[in-house]
Amino acid sequence: MSRLARTHGLTDVQREILSTVREFVDKEILPVATELEHRDEYPQDIVDGLRELGLFGLTIPEEYGGLGESLLTYALCVEEIARGWMSVSGIINTHFIVAYMLKQHGTREQKEFFLPRMAAGDVRGAFSMSEPALGSDVSAITSRAVRDGDEYVLTGQKMWLTNGGTSSLVAVLVRSDEGHPEGTAPHRSMTTFLVEKEPGFGEVRPGLTIPGKIDKMGYKGVDTTELIMDGLRVPADRVLGGATGRGFYQMMDGVEVGRVNVAARGCGVAQRAFELGVRYAQQRQAFGRQIAQHQAIQFKLAEMATKVEAAHAMMVNAARKKDSGERNDLEAGMAKYLASEYCKEVVEDAFRIHGGYGFSKEYEIERLYREAPMLLIGEGTAEIQKMIIGRRLLEEYRFQG
Ligand SMILES: Cc1cc2nc3c(=O)[nH]c(=O)nc-3n(C[C@H](O)[C@H](O)[C@H](O)COP(=O)(O)OP(=O)(O)OC[C@H]3O[C@@H](n4cnc5c(N)ncnc54)[C@H](O)[C@@H]3O)c2cc1C
Numbered sequence: 001m002s003r004l005a006r007t008h009g010l011t012d013v014q015r016e017i018l019s020t021v022r023e024f025v026d027k028e029i030l031p032v033a034t035e036l037e038h039r040d041e042y043p044q045d046i047v048d049g050l051r052e053l054g055l056f057g058l059t060i061p062e063e064y065g066g067l068g069e070s071l072l073t074y075a076l077c078v079e080e081i082a083r084g085w086m087s088v089s090g091i092i093n094t095h096f097i098v099a100y101m102l103k104q105h106g107t108r109e110q111k112e113f114f115l116p117r118m119a120a121g122d123v124r125g126a127f128s129m130s131e132p133a134l135g136s137d138v139s140a141i142t143s144r145a146v147r148d149g150d151e152y153v154l155t156g157q158k159m160w161l162t163n164g165g166t167s168s169l170v171a172v173l174v175r176s177d178e179g180h181p182e183g184t185a186p187h188r189s190m191t192t193f194l195v196e197k198e199p200g201f202g203e204v205r206p207g208l209t210i211p212g213k214i215d216k217m218g219y220k221g222v223d224t225t226e227l228i229m230d231g232l233r234v235p236a237d238r239v240l241g242g243a244t245g246r247g248f249y250q251m252m253d254g255v256e257v258g259r260v261n262v263a264a265r266g267c268g269v270a271q272r273a274f275e276l277g278v279r280y281a282q283q284r285q286a287f288g289r290q291i292a293q294h295q296a297i298q299f300k301l302a303e304m305a306t307k308v309e310a311a312h313a314m315m316v317n318a319a320r321k322k323d324s325g326e327r328n329d330l331e332a333g334m335a336k337y338l339a340s341e342y343c344k345e346v347v348e349d350a351f352r353i354h355g356g357y358g359f360s361k362e363y364e365i366e367r368l369y370r371e372a373p374m375l376l377i378g379e380g381t382a383e384i385q386k387m388i389i390g391r392r393l394l395e396e397y398r399f400q401g
Helices: 012-039 042-054 073-083 085-107 110-117 248-282 295-323 329-353 355-359 364-370 382-396
Strands: 123-129 146-150 153-163 169-175 192-195 202-205 209-211 224-235
Touching: 012 073, 012 085, 012 364, 042 169, 073 085, 073 295, 073 364, 085 110, 085 123, 085 153, 085 169, 085 192, 085 248, 123 153, 123 224, 123 329, 123 355, 146 169, 146 295, 153 169, 153 192, 153 202, 169 224, 192 224, 192 248, 248 295, 248 329, 329 364, 329 382, 355 364
Parallel strands: 123 169
Antiparallel strands: 146 153, 153 224, 169 192, 202 209, 209 224
């Protein structure tokens, strides 16, 4: 166990889960991650292993067949997994967000229908807000749902679905004007639909096409796709929570726990980068001594370790705040912002420590260097986090004069 990023006050159960996950990461993920990533290959064996460990049901309540664990336990598992390979944490993350949204906002029937199969990993979740013309500005969504008897007809194009191909349940946010008169605020006329589909590519259900994988610079192995709805018919009982007009809030709630998750990924990737940097610094010689003995490199290691420690503390704080039932948008925004920026910086320092070898695909740091930037974008860019943080600060520190 590393000296860095320790978490105090964990229960025996949490400690046991984390040590099992760490062992799995060391034995089953780290040895194969870089090779699979270079081939952009879906890590089926790893996913099967995570399923056996029960990770797809980690936070799903026990009454629905899950382990009923907290956001903190989940985030710490994600940190461990991302230390092994960030893409694997991406595979479970959208599933976790959809399960969370169902748990928080679903009708009893929806929970009973989906959650037990999600806990078993038989149904796997993806979530879809972004469109080709928008990501940050969710209120500008143009995909539409129109009521037709007991069904809704969905039309529009979605973008950037993590697990778009491999999932069988997609939470899709669209505009549904039914019951919301002209002039309704944009975020009040949005609805989340629970769309079931076959995993795979092409027309996966009448009216629903997943065209293929988007070719990315990093974050490979996990599929990222578009989603095209052309007259897709969805029964009215697949409106999340049973009432239209609540989708924006449901998605924002999901994204908020997702932010803690992205922070945890940043922590995991940064930890791995530090491990690689501190090891290489003691192997490489320059000017007659280990490069670790040059003060400039020691300073880099000191800065990297401090950032790893700080990001972990903020991520844990944000998760604990949510688990205590308190609003955590400020803490989640800060943790996501700081952990993703620090992750990028720690990875870059580890890359520099590797000299020319960091540029070679033979060295793991090359993969991390291509993966870290995704964390600056996913679940809201740095600018969006700063907007959330700034607004909340002005609420908290309102000038009373
Ligand atoms: C690999 C990957 C996986 C993804 N997975 C998913 C997924 O599963 N589901 C999903 O719905 N989406 C997903 N996304 C989409 C992601 O959430 C968006 O890319 C992200 O929110 C940014 O949106 P955008 O790309 O449209 O950028 P834009 O919103 O167009 O932003 C472009 C730039 O402008 C800045 N900007 C925008 N508005 C403002 C403002 N008001 N003030 C200052 N600066 C601003 C942004 O910070 C950014 O720097 C994924 C993206 C990637 C790359």
